[in-house]
Amino acid sequence: MTKAKKxxxxxxxxxxxxxxxxxxxxxxxxxxxxxxxxxxxxxxNTGNISAAWYAGEVISxxxxxxxxxxxxxxxxxxxxxxxEWSARFFNQHDKDCLLPDLIRAAQxxxxxLENKGVSE
Numbered sequence: 001m002t003k004a005k006k007x008x009x010x011x012x013x014x015x016x017x018x019x020x021x022x023x024x025x026x027x028x029x030x031x032x033x034x035x036x037x038x039x040x041x042x043x044x045n046t047g048n049i050s051a052a053w054y055a056g057e058v059i060s061x062x063x064x065x066x067x068x069x070x071x072x073x074x075x076x077x078x079x080x081x082x083x084e085w086s087a088r089f090f091n092q093h094d095k096d097c098l099l100p101d102l103i104r105a106a107q108x109x110x111x112x113l114e115n116k117g118v119s120e
Contacts, residue, residue, distance in 0.1 A: 006083050007110050015109040017078065026080040030106070033071040037098075037105050039064065070094045076102050 009019060009028060016036070017028035030036055041064055042051040052064025075088040076099075085103045089095040 007078060007106075009080060011110050011113055012078050012106075014113055015106065020077075024081060027077045028080065029075065029077040030102075033074055033076055033102065034067055036076070037067075037101055039067055041068070070098060074098070078106070 012028040013019060016032075017030050020027050020029055034041070038055045040053045041049050044050045049061045049064045049068075052059045052061050054063075070089075071094075073090055074094070077086055078084070079086050085099070085106070087095055087099045087102065089098070
């Protein structure tokens with residue numbers, strides 16, 4: 001397996017990241033993690049999920065709630081100072097399950113940019 005190239009700040013922002021900096025920390029954070037992974041939801045007025053999709057395919061509302069629950073409050077970012085992907089979840093199990101998927105989704109989006117000729 002080849003190691004992915006280190007993304008640039010411009011690439012990370014082009015795929016939806018938001019730059020944050022404090023002292024010696026330089027990070028690009030990503031919001032809407034379910035959407036980032038390819039999930040989409042419709043809601044009732046109560047806030048409950050009325051329909052759920054993954055990559056355009058219908059999934060159960062229960063699966064949608066499970067994904068939302070796992071990602072609720074999670075932080076996913078690229079640490080430009082350490083040149084590594086990182087995340088904060090409420091528990092280690094959710095991090096172990098979803099961090100590889102988040103990284104793969106980000107790398108796929110960056111590769112899509114490169115294929116379109118956007119590199120910096």
